[in-house]
Amino acid sequence: MRAIYVIPVIVVILVTALSSVFIVDERKKGLVLQFGEVTQVKETPGLGFKIPFIQDVVYYEDRILGLETAPIEVTLLSDRRLVVSAFARWRITDVVKFRQSVGAGGEERAQQLLGNILTQSIPEVLGRTNQENVLSQDRTVLMNDILTIAKREAEALGVQVIDVRLTRTDLPEQNLSATFARMRAEREREAADEKARGGEAAQRVRAAADRTVVELTSDARRQADVIRGEADAERNRVLAEAYGRDPEFFAFLRSLTAYDVALKGGSSSIVMSPDSEFFDYLRGDRAPDARPAAPAPAAAPATAPAAP
Structure with a gap:
C-alpha cells in the first residue's frame, strides 16, 4: 500500500524539479518573470533555475x-x-x-x-x-x-x-508617366538639335565640295584651253614648215583631201566645168606647172586631220 502513495510523490517531486530548471540557448537571452516582474536575467547560455509554478521564463533573440x-x-x-x-x-x-x-x-x-x-x-x-x-x-x-x-x-x-x-x-506611380514624357521630350529635343547641327555641317561640307568642284573644273578648263592653244600653234607651225619645204606636195595633199570629201556618195550634187583647176590632179600623173597662190595656214586645221 505504501508504494501506491510513494509513486505519486516521486512523480510530483520530479515534475517540480524539472519545472525549476530551464535552458538558455546560445542564440537566446532569458528573463525570469514572477507575476510579470523581472526577477532574473539570464544572458549566458546554459542551465538556469527558477521557482516552479510561480516564475516563468521568456526568451529573446540574441542575434542580429x-x-x-x-x-x-x-x-x-x-x-x-x-x-x-x-x-x-x-x-x-x-x-x-x-x-x-x-x-x-x-x-x-x-x-x-x-x-x-x-x-x-x-x-x-x-x-x-x-x-x-x-x-x-x-x-x-x-x-x-x-x-x-x-x-x-x-x-x-x-x-x-x-x-x-x-x-x-x-518616383511615385502617378508621376512616372509625366516624368517619362518629359524625359522623352528632352531627348527628342536633343536629337532634333543634333540633327540640325549635323544638317548644317553637311551643308557646309557640301558647299565646300561644290566650290572645290567649280574651282577644279575652271582650272582644268583653263589648262585645257592653254594646251589646246599651244597644240594649235604647234600644228600651224608644223603645217607651215611642211608647206615651206614642199609646196607642191602640200597642194597635192590638199587636193586629195578635197577629192575625198567632195566625191563621197550623198544627196548633194556639184556642178563645175571639166577644165576646172579642181580636177588638175585627175587629168594626169604630173602636177600643174604654175601654182602661185599658197594656201593660208589658218585653213589647214580643217582639212589636215582628214589626211589619213
Missing part, C-alpha cells in the same frame, strides 16, 4: 535581426516626391528595458516600433536634400544621418540599430 520598412513617399528639398524604402539591422542590448518597452509583444512589437522610427527619420533626413543626392551612387552621408537618428530613438527600446540602407528610391 533584419527589418525592411514599407515604401513611403518623401518630399525632397526641391519639392520632388520619391518612394523610399530602407533595410535596417538591429539587436537587443538591454533585455530588461526591451521587456518593459515592448511588453509581451516581443520581437514583432519591436519591429513595428523600429519601423515607425525609421519612417519618421527617413523623411526628416531626405527632406533636407535634393534629388541628385538621393539618386546618386554615394548616399553614405544620408544613410549615416538616418542611422544616427534611429540609434538615438531606439535606445529607449533597449535595442541597438547597427546599420540602415536605402533599398528603393523611385
